[in-house]
Amino acid sequence: MKAIILARVSTEEQMTEGQSIPAQIGRAREYAKRKDFDMVKEYQFDESSTKDKRAKFEKVIEDIRKSKEAIALIVETVDRLQRSFKESVELDALRKEGKLELHFIRENLIVHKDSNSSEIQRWDLATFVAKSFVLQISDNVKRTFSNKVKLGEIIGRAPIGYLNVTDEITEKKDVIVDRVRAKYICKIFKLYSTGDCSMKYLSKLMNEEGLTTKKGKKLGVRQMELILKNPFYYGYQLYKGELYPHKYEPLISYELFLQCQKVKEGYKKIPRKVSEKPFVFQGLMTCANCGCRITPELKKGKYVYYHCTNHKEICEKIYVNQDDLLKEVKAVFSKLVLSDEEKDRLVNSLKATEEGKNEFQKMQLKELRKENDRIEEKISIMYEDRLSGSITIDFYNKKFKELMEKKQENEFKMKRLNNANKNYYITANTILSLAQRAPEIFESSETEEKRQLVNFVFQNLELDGKKLLFKTKTPFERVLEYQSTHNWGD
DSSP: EEEEEEEEEOOOOOGSTTTTTHHHHHHHHHHHHHTEEEEEEEEEEEEOOOSSHHHHHHHHHHHHHOOOOOOEEEESSSSHHHHSHHHHHHHHHHTTTSSEEEEETTTTTTEEETHHHHHHHHHHHHHHHHHHHHHHHHHHHHHHHHHHHTOOOOOSSSSSEEEEEOTTOOEEEEEOOOHHHHHHHHHHOOOOOOTTHHHHHHHHHHHHHHHHTTTTTTTHHHHHHHTTTOGGGEEEEEEEEEEEEEESOOOSHHHHHHHHHHHHHHHHHHHOOSSSSSSSTTEEETTTTTOOBEEEEEETTEEEEEOOOTSOOSSOOOEEHHHHHHHHHHHHHHHHHOOOHHHHHHHHHHHHHHHHHHHHHHHHHHHHHHHHHHHHHEEEEEEOOOOOOOSOHHHHHHHHHHHHHHHHHHHHHHHHHHOOOOHHHHHHHHHHHHHHHHHHHHHHHHHHHHHHHHHHHEEEEETTTEEEEEEOTTTHHHHHHHHHHHOOOO
8 A cells, every 4th residue: 555654843842852753754664664555755844733724734635635546644643643623624535535544653543444433533532632732732822922921021033123042051032132233223213204215215225234134135115114113112012912011122212113103104194106316305395375295397307397286186387497496495504504602692592492391391200200109009009909809810900001001101201301301402402513514515415315404404395386485493493583683582
């Protein structure tokens, strides 16, 4: 009789001596020799028996189905072949047709066309035991995962920017920051948060700068999307649709993550065509008359003109030369230049306007700290009630989760408030320092850099016929105010 050997493992532990594929193959060959079988094929694979689709198992079944002669399928034990009854349907149909005999070495069981009810029941019982073992493992895994999540430990592999490591002595697993790739992850979030960089552009940029996956592959647009929506980077991990804080070092702030999500939503709400050739005002202007986007158009291969898309069909198509628009922009940049003394006076003026807000922020910080103290007290009382049995585990877990989420939210707010003033003063001084060189930088920049600089200084750009309407961002507006009044409000 022709025979096929099947040997399978699904975990690293099963690769140990006694359960390894070579060990299974060796015992199966001895068995086939004793039975005087004609060996046709040997299948060796590592594939979970609990997957909905088992490609390698189906290949074995297909070979048996195509065979013109009956086949003896030799397996170490039932659980090497199956751990559920879904495979029994296919296997039993082939058995009844006389195309298949099942030989389970360890159980000393042969199931064939003429098997009696006792042999069939032994097969079913062994499958039931295998299925029960899988369910037990599943429950244990769920409990393990639940405990790991509560302890802030990662579930699965760490995302790009982090590394899974194992201590050589204790063999304890951990996650550390991948210092080589982490800087690129931070750059991706920072660039995307500006609203000036698409995921396609970021993918191209990161590939040019040498960022790869841990396996050395390039990152496409899909990988950019996964990175930008992964909460792990700001200190949380997603488990069963809910967020849980993890214990590893975050790469970005929660505020930066939120800003990126807002930008992403903005891209969804405003469909836009991005041409291969960049233009200075591309995507930055709207029509003052109808609110539609202003789009660039290249004429004679070198002259750039802008006009309303006229999506609402209520505007006249008026073409405006890019050079005319740039003249107005350059005029604004030239007014931003200040002497060192003027710059220092402006910064001091900006600080003075912030004093009232600082007092308010201090009060907010105080209230948030008090609220977190109250939350800690509530958790402590709940824990005592849980130990005494006066509240259920489910109620405790639910309330604990609610309180911890509120505490985490307060901590995010406190962090934002603590950094607000410091970041404001540093940023204001830096922006003003850059403003002193804005005309020079603008003139020497490439088109994409010009576009970013325009977006950095201007807001609410509109085209009213051939006239450019705009507002400048803080603190640039204060600079222009000074230029027109020569008064810092001292």
